[in-house]
Amino acid sequence: xxxxxxxxxxxxxxxxxxxxxxxxxxxxxxxxxxxxxxxxxxxxxxxxxxxxxxxxxxxxxxxxxxxxxxxxxxxxxxxxxxxxxxxxx
Amino acid sequence: xxxxxxxxxxxxxxxxxxxxxxxxxxxxxxxxxxxxxxxxxxxxxxxxxxxxxxxxxxxxxxxxxxxxxxxxxxxxxxxxxxxxxxxxx
Amino acid sequence: xxxxxxxxxxxxxxxxxxxxxxxxxxxxxxxxxxxxxxxxxxxxxxxxxxxxxxxxxxxxxxxxxxxxxxxxxxxxxxxxxxxxxxxxx
Amino acid sequence: xxxxxxxxxxxxxxxxxxxxxxxxxxxxxxxxxxxxxxxxxxxxxxxxxxxxxxxxxxxxxxxxxxxxxxxxxxxxxxxxxxxxxxxxx
Amino acid sequence: xxxxxxxxxxxxxxxxxxxxxxxxxxxxxxxxxxxxxxxxxxxxxxxxxxxxxxxxxxxxxxxxxxxxxxxxxxxxxxxxxxxxxxxxx
Numbered sequence: 001x002x003x004x005x006x007x008x009x010x011x012x013x014x015x016x017x018x019x020x021x022x023x024x025x026x027x028x029x030x031x032x033x034x035x036x037x038x039x040x041x042x043x044x045x046x047x048x049x050x051x052x053x054x055x056x057x058x059x060x061x062x063x064x065x066x067x068x069x070x071x072x073x074x075x076x077x078x079x080x081x082x083x084x085x086x087x088x089x
Numbered sequence: 090x091x092x093x094x095x096x097x098x099x100x101x102x103x104x105x106x107x108x109x110x111x112x113x114x115x116x117x118x119x120x121x122x123x124x125x126x127x128x129x130x131x132x133x134x135x136x137x138x139x140x141x142x143x144x145x146x147x148x149x150x151x152x153x154x155x156x157x158x159x160x161x162x163x164x165x166x167x168x169x170x171x172x173x174x175x176x177x178x
Numbered sequence: 179x180x181x182x183x184x185x186x187x188x189x190x191x192x193x194x195x196x197x198x199x200x201x202x203x204x205x206x207x208x209x210x211x212x213x214x215x216x217x218x219x220x221x222x223x224x225x226x227x228x229x230x231x232x233x234x235x236x237x238x239x240x241x242x243x244x245x246x247x248x249x250x251x252x253x254x255x256x257x258x259x260x261x262x263x264x265x266x267x
Numbered sequence: 268x269x270x271x272x273x274x275x276x277x278x279x280x281x282x283x284x285x286x287x288x289x290x291x292x293x294x295x296x297x298x299x300x301x302x303x304x305x306x307x308x309x310x311x312x313x314x315x316x317x318x319x320x321x322x323x324x325x326x327x328x329x330x331x332x333x334x335x336x337x338x339x340x341x342x343x344x345x346x347x348x349x350x351x352x353x354x355x356x
Numbered sequence: 357x358x359x360x361x362x363x364x365x366x367x368x369x370x371x372x373x374x375x376x377x378x379x380x381x382x383x384x385x386x387x388x389x390x391x392x393x394x395x396x397x398x399x400x401x402x403x404x405x406x407x408x409x410x411x412x413x414x415x416x417x418x419x420x421x422x423x424x425x426x427x428x429x430x431x432x433x434x435x436x437x438x439x440x441x442x443x444x445x
Contacts, residue, residue, distance in 0.1 A: 001304040001338055003293075012140055014131055015164030016150055024140070024164075026092075031301055034120055037090040037140050042281055051279055051291070051304050054337045056145040056234070056323040056412070061283055061335035068150035068163050070143045071090055074335050075282030075291075101229055103220055104253030105239055113229070115181075123209060126179040126229050145234040145323070145412070157239035157252055159232045160179055190407055192398055193431030194417055202407070204359075212387055215357040215407050234323070234412040246417035246430055248410045249357055268393040268427055270382075298390055309370055318368055318380070318393050321426045323412040328372055328424035341424055342371030 001074065003030045006048045010037055018068045025073065027052065039069040042076060049080035090163065092119045095137045099126055107157045114162065116141065128158040131165060138169035179252065181208045184226045188215055196246045203251065205230065217247040220254060227258035268341065270297045273315045277304055285335045292340065294319065306336040309343060316347035357430065359386045362404045366393055374424045381429065383408065395425040398432060405436035 004027040012024065023040040027050070038052050039062045050073045053061050061072040093116040101113065112129040116139070127141050128151045139162045142150050150161040182205040190202065201218040205228070216230050217240045228251045231239050239250040271294040279291065290307040294317070305319050306329045317340045320328050328339040360383040368380065379396040383406070394408050395418045406429045409417050417428040 001291075001336070003302055003304060010140070011167045012164030013167050015140075016130055018150065019163055024090075029301075034118075035092055037092060041283055051277070051282075053335050054144065055321065055325065057326050057335045057337045058144065059146050059149075060326075060333055061285065066149055068142050068146045068161070069090070070146045072335070074286055075279030078278045078280050099229070100256045101253030102256050104229075105219060107239065108252055113179075123207075124181055126181060143233065147233065148235050148238075155238055157231050157235045157250070158179070159235045188407070189434045190431030191434050193407075194397060196417065197430055202357075212385075213359055215359060232411065236411065237413050237416075244416055246409050246413045246428070247357070248413045268380075268425070270391055270393060296390075308372055318366070318371075320424050322410065322414065324415050324424045324426045327415075327422055328374065339424070341375055342368030345367045345369050 001051045001053045003077070003080070004028060004036075004038070004050055004052050005030065006044045006046055006050060007035065008046055016068060018066060020067070022062060022067075027073075036071055038071045038073050039067070040073045042073050044073060044076060049077040051075040051077060090140045090142045092166070092169070093117060093125075093127070093139055093141050094119070095133045095135055095139060096124065097135055105157065107155060109156075111151060111156075116162075125160055127160045127162050128156070129162045131162050133162060133165060138166040140164040140166060179229045179231045181255070181258070182206060182214075182216070182228055182230050183208070184218075184222045184224055184228060185213065186224055194246065196244060198245070200240060200245075205251075214249055216249045216251050217245070218251045220251050222251060222254060227255040229253040229255060268318045268320045270344070270347070271295060271303075271305070271317055271319050272297065273307075273311045273313055273317060274302065275313055283335065285333060287334070289329060289334075294340075303338055305338045305340050306334070307340045309340050311340060311343060316344040318342040318344060357407045357409045359433070359436070360384060360392075360394070360406055360408050361386065362396075362400045362402055362406060363391065364402055372424065374422060376423075378418060378423075383429075392427055394427045394429050395423070396429045398429050400429060400432060405433040407431040407433060
């Protein structure tokens, strides 16, 4: 799974029906400048460091095998000190 | 999911039968020069900023588990200000 | 899906049984120097610009969910002018 | 599969229910500075060199097709001499 | 599929049960310095140039949908002249 930071909520009104009403977050992987979009069943706030699962597991993590996600937040990291590069609590 | 911009429609007459008649769009991920091809069940126009799902979820998002897509547009972003790097509405 | 150019046919006599007799093509993605191998159910010629599907959809596109492909050609692009970067017909 | 080194345990109290109680490890792929998170059904210690499976196989390797993992440790390498670049025992 | 060269056999005694007794090979993709681990149901020797399938197809290619592989050797290339960049026989 990837370690990413939540940046902001994304709004997309025109969407396929299967996306439903789960929140979408713009996230950025640690050490990368590329932004991606993740489905958020956990309820994150801007700035949170989160664990995001990809591949086919992202569907189940979003609540259903039919959910069209390839990137779903599965947990909020309790403590992430990015400078000292440790994830210990 | 990836954040991409639609560039143009792609025509491929010789194709496997399962591709059917859904539109194909040439898209470019934000910050990348690599072009990819996405299936478009939403109905995009050139220049639209869209959310694209990959992995196995791209099949369901295209309408069927048998649809041979690994990159399907699932939503059009309401507002994307690429310079200020925000996706808020 | 990726936009690749077909380079040449690949011969691999020692192979797992599930690969069967479908042709294998050495391909190169647009703008990359990395060569990959794609299964070809369409019938391409050297130099063709093609659309290639990856992920789990590559199995179905090769004709069966049991086919061991992660990269299958699904269409030949009618017209690809690589210099002007357009895929319009 | 990827060759990674275990760095430390990760704590994420707010998580989706399917993650259960399996341990999460922060790992770094050989030759990369990017950290990722892997599910650990084997029981690793900090500094171990491990084999990690991704894609949909990461779910089964974690014990169930419903487990939301895309990166699961499947083995500890007996001997890895990173300087001489060999993995022989 | 990827074009890789087999470097050496890998030994990992502590492993999840599903890995069974299939051989594991350290391989390197053509043009890359990153080493990966592939399951070998074909029987390769050090130095062989091979075709390796990833994604979910790697499970079937290893002999079972429950096999935890994301990178399985599916064929040995008959002739690979890396300098002239051709894969013809």
